[in-house]
Amino acid sequence: MKTRKLYNRIKGLRVERGLSRKQLADQIGVNPQTVGYLERQDYNPSLDLAFRISEFFEFPVEFIFSTSSMKPMSEGLRDEINDSLRFK
16 A cells, blocks of 8 residues: 655744754654654654654644645634644
8 A cells, every 4th residue: 555645734833933853853752854854744754753743742643744735824823723722
């Protein structure tokens, strides 16, 4: 079975928080190069890594990852998500 491309918002979330690839990599326990691969969608994360990323950013996995292309986050969308989807 062919692996489907997985789109993500990792770079946008990382940049929004002012983190370097190395800083994010240290927080989620991977090599900085892996973060680059993920941001370019050159690599699909394991389920475990997807959950670590989700927990770090405090957003549901389905907000960060999708099998269809994602639109950039706008201020309004970001505020709405912060209000309704954040982990408690």
